[in-house]
Amino acid sequence: MFQLQRDRLQQRISGWLEKRLPLQASIKLDRNRIFIVPTWQGMLLLVVAIMILLLAINFESALNYAVAFWLMSMLWVAVHLTYRNLSGLTIAAVSGSLVEVGGTAEVTLRFSSQNKRNRGVFEVIGKPWGVVFVPMHGADAVVKLCLKASERGPVVPARFRVENRHPFGLVMAWSHVHIDVAAWAFPEAQPFARKAFGEGQDLAEDAPDDHFYSAGSEDFHSLRSYAQGDAIQRLHWPSFSRDQLVVKHFTDYQSADESIQWQQFAGLGDEERLAAIRYYAEAFFKADLPYSLSMPGVELATAKGAEQITRVRRALAEYGYV
Amino acid sequence: MSDQYLPPAKRVLHQRAFKALMVTQLMTVLAFLSYLPQWLLLAFCLVAFWRWRVMHGQFTAPPRTLVILSMILGIVGILVSGFTRYTLDAAVAFCMLGYLLKSLEVLRRRDGVVQVYLGYFLTGVYLLYRFDPLGALVAIVLLFLNTLALAAVTSDASYRLSYGIRQTSLLLLGAVPVMVAGYLFFPRLPPLWVIPNDQRGAVTGMSDELIPGSVASLAQSSDPAFRVAFDGELPPRDQWYWRGNTLSQFDGRVWRASYSERNRFSWPRNSNLPEPAANLYEYSIILPKTGRKWLYFLDWPVSANAENAVVLPDARLASIANINANIQYSAVSAAAVQWSAQDRFIAESLRLPAAGNEELRRWALDLRASVTNDTEYVQYLADYIRSQDFYYTLRPPLYDGADAMANFWLGGQRGFCEHYASAVTFILRSAGIPARMVGGYLGGVYNERGNYIQVRQMEAHVWVEVWLNNRWQRFDPTAAVAPDRIELNLDALLTGTSSSELPVFSRVQRLPLLSSLTMYWDSITYQWQVTVLNYNNETGVGWFEASFGEFSPLKVVLFVLAIMSLMGLIVGVLTGVIVLPKRKPEPYASISKIEKHFGQRLQGETISQYFVRLSAKNSQPSLFTAISQEIEKQLYSGQDIMPASRIRMLTKELVKEKKRKSTV
Numbered sequence: 008m009f010q011l012q013r014d015r016l017q018q019r020i021s022g023w024l025e026k027r028l029p030l031q032a033s034i035k036l037d038r039n040r041i042f043i044v045p046t047w048q049g050m051l052l053l054v055v056a057i058m059i060l061l062l063a064i065n066f067e068s069a070l071n072y073a074v075a076f077w078l079m080s081m082l083w084v085a086v087h088l089t090y091r092n093l094s095g096l097t098i099a100a101v102s103g104s105l106v107e108v109g110g111t112a113e114v115t116l117r118f119s120s121q122n123k124r125n126r127g128v129f130e131v132i133g134k135p136w137g138v139v140f141v142p143m144h145g146a147d148a149v150v151k152l153c154l155k156a157s158e159r160g161p162v163v164p165a166r167f168r169v170e171n172r173h174p175f176g177l178v179m180a181w182s183h184v185h186i187d188v189a190a191w192a193f194p195e196a197q198p199f200a201r202k203a204f205g206e207g208q209d210l211a212e213d214a215p216d217d218h219f220y221s222a223g224s225e226d227f228h229s230l231r232s233y234a235q236g237d238a239i240q241r242l243h244w245p246s247f248s249r250d251q252l253v254v255k256h257f258t259d260y261q262s263a264d265e266s267i268q269w270q271q272f273a274g275l276g277d278e279e280r281l282a283a284i285r286y287y288a289e290a291f292f293k294a295d296l297p298y299s300l301s302m303p304g305v306e307l308a309t310a311k312g313a314e315q316i317t318r319v320r321r322a323l324a325e326y327g328y329v
Numbered sequence: 330m331s332d333q334y335l336p337p338a339k340r341v342l343h344q345r346a347f348k349a350l351m352v353t354q355l356m357t358v359l360a361f362l363s364y365l366p367q368w369l370l371l372a373f374c375l376v377a378f379w380r381w382r383v384m385h386g387q388f389t390a391p392p393r394t395l396v397i398l399s400m401i402l403g404i405v406g407i408l409v410s411g412f413t414r415y416t417l418d419a420a421v422a423f424c425m426l427g428y429l430l431k432s433l434e435v436l437r438r439r440d441g442v443v444q445v446y447l448g449y450f451l452t453g454v455y456l457l458y459r460f461d462p463l464g465a466l467v468a469i470v471l472l473f474l475n476t477l478a479l480a481a482v483t484s485d486a487s488y489r490l491s492y493g494i495r496q497t498s499l500l501l502l503g504a505v506p507v508m509v510a511g512y513l514f515f516p517r518l519p520p521l522w523v524i525p526n527d528q529r530g531a532v533t534g535m536s537d538e539l540i541p542g543s544v545a546s547l548a549q550s551s552d553p554a555f556r557v558a559f560d561g562e563l564p565p566r567d568q569w570y571w572r573g574n575t576l577s578q579f580d581g582r583v584w585r586a587s588y589s590e591r592n593r594f595s596w597p598r599n600s601n602l603p604e605p606a607a608n609l610y611e612y613s614i615i616l617p618k619t620g621r622k623w624l625y626f627l628d629w630p631v632s633a634n635a636e637n638a639v640v641l642p643d644a645r646l647a648s649i650a651n652i653n654a655n656i657q658y659s660a661v662s663a664a665a666v667q668w669s670a671q672d673r674f675i676a677e678s679l680r681l682p683a684a685g686n687e688e689l690r691r692w693a694l695d696l697r698a699s700v701t702n703d704t705e706y707v708q709y710l711a712d713y714i715r716s717q718d719f720y721y722t723l724r725p726p727l728y729d730g731a732d733a734m735a736n737f738w739l740g741g742q743r744g745f746c747e748h749y750a751s752a753v754t755f756i757l758r759s760a761g762i763p764a765r766m767v768g769g770y771l772g773g774v775y776n777e778r779g780n781y782i783q784v785r786q787m788e789a790h791v792w793v794e795v796w797l798n799n800r801w802q803r804f805d806p807t808a809a810v811a812p813d814r815i816e817l818n819l820d821a822l823l824t825g826t827s828s829s830e831l832p833v834f835s836r837v838q839r840l841p842l843l844s845s846l847t848m849y850w851d852s853i854t855y856q857w858q859v860t861v862l863n864y865n866n867e868t869g870v871g872w873f874e875a876s877f878g879e880f881s882p883l884k885v886v887l888f889v890l891a892i893m894s895l896m897g898l899i900v901g902v903l904t905g906v907i908v909l910p911k912r913k914p915e916p917y918a919s920i921s922k923i924e925k926h927f928g929q930r931l932q933g934e935t936i937s938q939y940f941v942r943l944s945a946k947n948s949q950p951s952l953f954t955a956i957s958q959e960i961e962k963q964l965y966s967g968q969d970i971m972p973a974s975r976i977r978m979l980t981k982e983l984v985k986e987k988k989r990k991s992t993v
Contacts, residue, residue, distance in 0.1 A: 046337075047338070048338070048442050048483075051442070051446060052446065052449075055446045055449050055450055058450060058453075059449070059450060059453035061521070062453050062454065062457070063453075064517075064518045064519075064520060064521055065520045065521055066457050066520075066654070067517075067520065067654050068453075068456055068457050068460065068654070069460065069861065069862045069863075069864060070456040070460050070464075070465055070468065070861075070862070071453045071456050071457075072511065072512050072515060072517075073508055073509075073511075073512045074449075074452060074453050074456065074468065074472070075453070075511070076507060076508040076510075076511025076512055076515070077472065077501075077504055077505075077508040078449060079507070079511065080503075080504035080505075080506075080507030080508050080511070081476070081500055081501070081504045083504070083507060083900075084499075084500050084503035084504045084507075084900060085500060087503070087900055087901065088496070088499070088500065088503075125492065127484070128484070128485055128487070132334055137333045137334045138333070138334040138335070140485070142485070142487055144487075172337060172483065173483075173484065174480050174483070174484065174493075174496045174500075175476075175479055175480055175483055175496075175500065176337060176438075176442070176479075176482075176483030
């Protein structure tokens with residue numbers, strides 16, 4: 008019964024918050040978006056002030072009236088001072104990291120403002136990361152929030168709390184912001200069999216007529232004319248006798264151009280296909296082999312190295328979402 | 330960078346916060362040191378030692394045994410130091426001990442905050458002891474330090490002192506308007522419950538009893554006894570006799586007050602002040618805390634207006650309770666009065682103990698035989714003092730024992746007011762003339778700046794009242810031995826001849842510069858007393874009515890609202906919540922002004938294109954070209970050194986031209 012009521016209340020509050028502070032890539036905090044209350048410490052100051060007021064009344068001590076009201080109005084001024092720490096603050100999404108499912112994703116936000124006032128230390132509080140302290144002594148500050156990537160796809164921070172008690176900790180000003188920023192999680196690799204399709208060729212033992220070669224040192228490939236800087240050992244002496252400066256050109260042989268294709272994993276579900284693609288891409292990356300990727304909505308040209316694997320990972324993470 | 334959330338109260342303090350707390354604590358202890366046992370500094374040293382340990386890595390709370398042991402030692406120490414009764418001093422001593430020992434275990438923010446708040450409270454307590462301008466200044470310093478410590482405690486390790494000082498000043502200054510409003514508008518309530526306020530601090534002023542020597546010790550102090558402000562003219566200087574209490578009971582050694590202040594229930598009820606028989610003086614007196622019940626009046630009061638005071642038949646008022654705070658009362662006095670219903674007191678003023686001072690009695694009776702009436706008798710006494718080798722000194726030899734007055738009058742002849750007054754009273758009584766002593770003050774310093782008379786403790790005096798011709802008449806034997814004492818204050822009287830009898834400070838005070846400085850300071854203290862400390866609801870209403878006419882609730886509400894909103898605005902602007910619109914810098918201000926009058930610039934049109942277009946359309950192309958050139962110079966010179974006044978002038982001219990044409 009109570010649980011139900013509490014849920015309903017919670018729902019109404021979050022609905023109200025959603026209206027007031029909708030999901031945005033960049034939020035400027037203003038009067039409508041800042042909440043402010045005295046902390047327990049501020050309330051205790053009020054109690055001390057009232058005790059001093061009692062001192063003033065009971066001992067007919069005129070100056071203590073002044074002290075009591077001084078303390079009380081200090082609380083009032085502290086409300087202004089703390090409010091202006093949040094007022095005019097812009098919270099903007101910057102970027103999100105790319106991680107494997109199960110890892111820790113990181114989103115980057117930027118706190119900025121037009122004036123360089125010292126705004127003290129912000130506390131960015133959210134369940135996944137606990138608390139992040141953001142000292143903001145100048146015009147801007149960069150905030151990195153850690154999130155647990157539990158599923159493939161975008162990893163987004165839920166509505167989180169930006170809090171400030173600076174200075175004196177007498178009042179707490181905060182806002183619940185919802186920033187449109189995402190880190191991306193790509194699937195874990197799973198070694199499903201990759202089957203040939205189309206001409207029925209086994210791609211692993213591809214025909215050697217489609218050689219992909221690159222500059223190397225193993226086998227002689229051809230002759231080309233001398234360019235400044237070529238090693239003298241590679242000079243083609245028979246041509247030299249014909250007054251031609253020609254050097255021998257060697258190559259490394261590589262296996263055929265790898266292509267990872269969506270259709271190679273027939274019979275698997277989408278997620279499994281993605282996991283399999285990841286597996287082969289990582290294997291090629293480890294072996295430093297070039298490969299291409301073809302999957303619905305994504306065509307990656309043949310390439311190799313860190314950039315290619317990042318492209319593949321992002322494509323895998325974003326599949327179905329972008 | 331990220332962390333499990335720890336509430337701020339549980340976070341650990343940083344080094345600078347520890348230092349700020351320690352300095353604040355030291356200052357608080359020092360401020361209280363003269364009112365509390367000095368060994369509390371030892372407790373502070375213990376705390377400082379522990380802080381030092383904590384700051385150098387030993388981040389632990391002290392062992393429980395150390396805390397308990399120091400607590401027991403502290404409590405025993407306070408009891409041994411004489412704070413055994415439940416009084417304010419004792420309460421403050423315990424509070425201070427707690428304040429010190431509590432800080433042994435300060436490690437986290439919560440503890441630091443509690444310590445700062447205790448500091449705030451102790452600042453309030455400090456103001457119970459001191460309420461002069463200097464005391465208020467000390468309290469402000471304590472408030473500032475505590476707030477600075479609060480800023481340090483509630484921030485992280487990036488805290489910088491200069492920044493903290495700025496924030497603290499902002500907070501305290503921003504809070505001043507509301508503080509003043511609260512001070513002015515909050516009603517002054519009567520005490521809510523009875524407080525242990527007895528015998529707080531030293532007891533000053535005239536005592537109930539007079540034993541030779543006690544007035545001499547009073548005379549050493551240049552502290553103010555009270556201040557008197559007259560409405561209208563001052564009485565002549567030789568009439569500045571401030572009546573305290575009367576001493577008419579004599580047991581052979583000690584003169585005692587007619588009414589003991591210990592038992593106010595023995596005071597007669599429904600007494601009246603004497604009727605005026607001469608010109609009147611109206612005045613008000615501000616009497617600082619004395620710890621006694623006696624109020625002081627110019628001789629002789631005929632009406633008085635003091636709270637909780639009872640009229641006594643010997644022409645004065647006494648407070649029902651001990652005077653433990655500064656009080657202000659007003660009175661009217663007359664140089665001569667008509668007395669009524671004095672029989673009882675006349676009889677009392679003839680009583681003498683059966684034995685003692687036999688020689689003096691004989692001397693008095695011999696004299697009685699040689700004069701015809703009482704007036705002549707008194708006159709003869711004055712002449713006798715003048716003709717004999719009597720000498721006024723603050724350091725007389727000791728006259729002790731049962732024949733003290735005889736030894737003085739017939740032997741030593743060295744003494745000050747109380748020797749003369751007591752001997753004369755004794756002689757008069759022996760001769761059958763009713764006489765009593767009056768204790769109070771004589772003289773004072775007139776402060777022109779503040780238009781009041783400051784009476785200092787060193788002006789304490791005792792004189793004689795004789796019942797002659799159906800009224801009490803003042804007879805001051807000191808006037809006979811040292812006539813200047815009536816006209817001059819004690820320090821002025823003794824300077825030059827026997828200045829060594831005065832305390833060092835009052836000797837130094839005679840220097841002209843210092844004396845004018847002390848007068849100046851005293852007038853500040855007086856104004857402080859009158860305007861700040863004695864401010865109450867009636868004063869407030871008085872101020873209000875003086876500027877806004879008759880007092881009405883609606884007016885008050887409007888007034889308070891107006892003040893509050895004004896202060897809100899000021900604080901808003903100060904803290905940057907309200908942003909005042911800024912003036913556009915030149916040349917943009919002029920451009921928009923021209924755009925307002927001649928039409929907007931087109932999309933993508935440059936300044937020069939715009940002005941070319943305008944000059945084609947309007948007359949006076951030269952003016953447009955001139956402005957255009959000026960603006961471009963201003964924009965592209967890359968410096969702010971160009972004076973903008975020429976642009977402004979040209980624009981004004983242009984707009985005027987346009988207006989003139991449109992009217993034509």
